[in-house]
Amino acid sequence: MSNDRVTLTDKQKKAQRSRSIALALALAAFVIIVYVGTWAKLGANILIRPM
Amino acid sequence: MDTSIGLSEASASDYVVLLKPRVMSLVVFTALVGLLAAPGHINPVLAGIAILCIAVGAGASGALNMWYDADIDAMMKRTAKRPIPAGRISREEVLTFGLLLSAFSVVTLGLFVNVLSALLLAFTIFFYAVVYTMWLKRSTPQNIVIGGAAGSFPPMIGWACVTNSVSMESIVLFMIIFLWTPPHFWALSLFMSDDYEKAKIPMMPNVMGPASTKFQIFLYTLLVAPVAVLPWIMGFAGPAYGLFAAAMGVAFIVYAWRVWRAPVGKDMIKPAKKMFAFSILYLFGIYAVLLGEILVRKALLLAGLI
Numbered sequence: 001m002s003n004d005r006v007t008l009t010d011k012q013k014k015a016q017r018s019r020s021i022a023l024a025l026a027l028a029a030f031v032i033i034v035y036v037g038t039w040a041k042l043g044a045n046i047l048i049r050p051m
Numbered sequence: 052m053d054t055s056i057g058l059s060e061a062s063a064s065d066y067v068v069l070l071k072p073r074v075m076s077l078v079v080f081t082a083l084v085g086l087l088a089a090p091g092h093i094n095p096v097l098a099g100i101a102i103l104c105i106a107v108g109a110g111a112s113g114a115l116n117m118w119y120d121a122d123i124d125a126m127m128k129r130t131a132k133r134p135i136p137a138g139r140i141s142r143e144e145v146l147t148f149g150l151l152l153s154a155f156s157v158v159t160l161g162l163f164v165n166v167l168s169a170l171l172l173a174f175t176i177f178f179y180a181v182v183y184t185m186w187l188k189r190s191t192p193q194n195i196v197i198g199g200a201a202g203s204f205p206p207m208i209g210w211a212c213v214t215n216s217v218s219m220e221s222i223v224l225f226m227i228i229f230l231w232t233p234p235h236f237w238a239l240s241l242f243m244s245d246d247y248e249k250a251k252i253p254m255m256p257n258v259m260g261p262a263s264t265k266f267q268i269f270l271y272t273l274l275v276a277p278v279a280v281l282p283w284i285m286g287f288a289g290p291a292y293g294l295f296a297a298a299m300g301v302a303f304i305v306y307a308w309r310v311w312r313a314p315v316g317k318d319m320i321k322p323a324k325k326m327f328a329f330s331i332l333y334l335f336g337i338y339a340v341l342l343g344e345i346l347v348r349k350a351l352l353l354a355g356l357i
Contacts (some may be wrong), residue, residue: 008058015062022063030155033100037163040096 065134069117069145070110070152077335078109078205084338085206085224087345088287089213093164101164101212105205108156108172112201114149115180118142120188123250129243149180160212168211175204189251192258199232200225223281230275231334234268234307238327241265241310242320261319265311268326272307276300279337288341289348295340303333 008016038046082105086098093101117124117133125136134140153176161169183198203225210221240247240254241261247254255264279300283293306326313319351357 006058011060012058015060018062018064019059019066022066033103033159036096037100037159040094040100041163 059140061134061139065139066148068134069114069140069148070107071113071116072110074113074202075106075109078202079106080335080342081224081228081338082106082205082209084342084345085209085221086212087209087342087349088206088220088224088282089210090287091213093213097163098212101160101168101209104156104160104164105172105208107152108160108176109205111149111152111156112176112179114145114152115176116184118145118149119180119184121145123189123252126250127246129246164212165215167215167217168208171204171208171211171217175201175208178204190253192253192255194253195236196233199229199236202232203228220282220285220287223278223285226281227275227279227337228334230271230278231330234271234275234303235327235330235334237264237268238310238323238330241323242327261315265313265315265319269304269307269311272300272304276304282341289344292337292341292344296337299333299336303329306330 079102083102086093086101117135120130121133121135121142124130124133130136135142135145153173157169157173157176160172179198179201183194183201187194187198206224206228207217207221210224211217237255240256241264244254244256244261248257255267259267276297277300279296280293282288283290283296288296306322306329309322310319310326313322348357
């Protein structure tokens with residue numbers, strides 16, 4: 001059944017790794033942007049939450 | 052080999068190429084000038100987010116352009132090595148990439164800065180990807196004249212990020228780039244017309260001939276040179292900018308004059324190349340001096356000297 005498996009070549013592995021790292025960095029950057037941006041926009045008002 | 056199962060050899064840098072980083076750097080620069088030139092105050096963190104959103108939005112429109120133009124990119128020397136014609140990324144992936152980044156940049160700008168600037172950014176992406184790329188580029192020699200509006204919006208978006216408005220000042224910043232684009236690209240097309248001919252793109256030299264193109268280049272420099280001095284006359288730039296813009300404008304006209312007076316054929320290539328190189332220096336220079344003036348004024352204000 002070894003035909004069912006797809007083996008990545010070294011070049012493909014390297015490319016996949018590079019894409020994965022870039023995607024992780026982009027996602028992390030977006031999380032930081034939303035977090036920091038929310039503080040900048042709302043400031044201390046973020047703590048005011050009328051129930 | 053069947054690539055549909057995802058055996059991609061595209062690295063992260065191929066995706067960066069899709070964003071047209073060199074165009075993006077000019078967009079970031081002009082947007083930043085618009086943002087800093089605007090009266091009023093913006094939180095520096097939000098200003099950073101605004102510039103990032105404008106940069107990503109510009110990159111997204113670059114990706115959408117490469118998605119649509121993959122067929123003609125493959126025919127031209129300058130663009131044949133782009134990720135799609137080179138076979139490293141599929142068209143569908145690029146379309147998804149472009150649409151996703153467009154949506155994220157516009158929504159983020161709208162949520163963190165203001166709705167007007169987000170709408171302007173969305174319109175810019177639409178204008179570049181749909182109006183320019185899909186419609187004008189392949190149908191009329193006025194393609195880059197009208198399409199140039201897409202590249203002229205960034206300072207206006209930067210201005211709107213601070214003021215939440217479109218004013219005469221930001222329209223002038225828009226007009227400087229808008230009127231600069233035709234002479235800039237037509238100078239390039241004078242010495243690259245073979246490539247455009249091959250890809251059947253109706254650039255001005257291929258349609259109206261080089262003689263008419265050279266004259267139109269000259270006419271546009273006569274327009275852009277005085278318009279570039281307007282920020283000083285209108286009072287939102289100082290004399291350093293005004294005098295520099297006037298001197299650069301005269302030089303731009305002289306370069307264009309030499310292109311116009313050069314006989315059609317081999318002899319026009321050299322002046323066209325010189326003018327093309329100068330056109331980049333011109334736009335970068337006047338925006339840089341405007342930026343420098345603003346920074347000096349802000350520093351003096353902070354120090355309490357004015």
